[in-house]
Amino acid sequence: MLLERIYDEDLAQASYFIGCQRKGEAVVVDARRDIDTYLELAAANGMRIVAVTETHIHADYLSGTRELAAATGAEMYVSGEGGEDWQYRFAAERLHDGDAISIGNIMLKAVHTPGHTPEHLSFLVTDGAFSKDPGYLLSGDFVFSGDLGRPDLLDEAAGGVDTRFEGARQIFRSLQEKFVTLPDHVQVYPGHGSGSACGKALGALPSTTVGYERLYAWWGPYVEAGDEQGFVDELLNGQPDAHAYFGRMKRENRQGPDVMGERPDLEELASDDVAGRLAQDSITFVDTRPHTAVHERTVTGSVNIPAGKKTASFGAWAVDPETDDRPLVLLAEDGAAAREMWDHLVRVGIDRVAGYTTSLDGLPTTTPKRISPEELENFDTALVLDVRNKTEHADGHIPGSDQLSAGRVLWNLDQLPADGAIVTYCQSGVRNSVAASALRRAGFDVVELEGSYAGWSQWKAAQPA
Secondary structure, three states: OEEEEEEEOOOOEEEEEEEEOOOOEEEEEOOEOOOHHHHHHHHHOOOEEEEEEOOOOOOOOOEOHHHHHHHHOOEEEEEOOOOHHHOOOOOOEEEOOOOEEEEOOEEEEEEEOOOOOOOOEEEEEEEOOOOOOOOEEEEEOOEEOOEEOOOOHHHHHOOOOOHHHHHHHHHHHHHHHHHOOOOOOOEEEEOEOOOOOOOOOOOOOOOEEHHHHHHHOOOHHHHHHOOHHHHHHHHHOOOOOOOOHHHHHHHHHHHOOOOOOOOOOOOEOOHHHHHHHHHOOOOEEEEOOOHHHHOOOEEOOOEEOOOOOOHHHHHHHHOOOOOOOOOEEEEOOOHHHHHHHHHHHHOOOOOOEEEEEOOOOOOOEEOOOEEOHHHHOOOOOOEEEEOOOHHHHHHOOOOOOEEOOOOOHHHOHHHOOOOOOEEEEOOOOHHHHHHHHHHHHOOOOEEEEOOHHHHHHHHHHOOOO
16 A cells, blocks of 8 residues: 655645555545646656545545546545535545545455534544554544544534534534544554644644544544543644634635646746836735745735745735636746745635746835834834734734734725825734735725834833833
8 A cells, every 4th residue: 555645834734645556546635726736646656546535524624526527537536425415516436434445455445423513524544455453544634633623614614603613512422433443553543744724732743643643633532531521622622723714725625726737937028017017006916035025025905825835825815816806926946946835825716827037127116114113113004913813812912902803804905094104014924924915905095013022022021120
């Protein structure tokens, strides 16, 4: 058996390629939409991808199940559990508790593990060439290394009302009835790692075991004692803000994401072409440089989506394709860099990219307004806005500031003053630059705090007592 973990550092998301060498067939679990990595793995190992499945209706990224199936002719399998309200709305084979996908000697058995979502499945994997018993569990967003999937996303992202409580109780029962009853040696491969917003304290380890989690995870003593209420209280306490784009992901994943097919190389656009489109307001210009460079000079009306590890996350904070269908133009070093960024953006459903340019020359530019911590003391501001998570704000913040996380600002503009300056800050300035650029593009007068909260804290500590 071949088992490969494909990890996306951007969204802290793991998909899995499982292949049978004897039969030359493979199944992919929780694929992302830029599918080249799966096709390359199959080719390198002389395999055909014959099945594609997923653990649940995802909220943090757009599923690549349909994309990969369209490219390979693979059979699609999705959960049929969770009741009528949680059924997928596209044609695929439905899996229920105990159903299995078989490729050669390998069997993936569906295990209904509700709580994070009502339809959630985990997959017990048996390598029949080695043992008749399962040795691995693909746990999706049920069990992580050191943590559990959060049960409050249906309230936060799907319009639910107090579903978090039943979700937490379902996770408790799933642990009691489906997880701790497995042999301790079973290797657990979760769907996310550290940095994901699908839990509050995910570990960075790529895998764990049933026994290790049962003995040492925070939830173990609650399950052993049968303390459901204590478990529920602890699980729900301190969950981070859910990004607003999660609601769009839920809807599109349930309906079935659009199949993009083979994407052509992005076109390099001349500066006069880009300038003309900017004058017509027919594009969204994306400055992909670090916030420190953007603060020196950037394109007027642009959004800052830094290239690197969090391109998809930041992109989904600053661009909402449901309400703004203008294609993006990316600032990039070359075509390869532009393509890499596009690959990240399609993971959150930002598909429309008109091309790229390599320079700001010939484009209308501006210098974003900033203010020092010292100047803030006497600055006439309509609002000081903390765009960190609510847990960060609770741990310490600038007195008088309001909190609205960067992943939610674009969807909560009615909470902001239409007139007057808004001073924004995060911890170090990166998230703040993304949120501030999105607010400026939406028409708000935004001033960024130099050094953000870390800079303000240093300045405050240096003041005389």
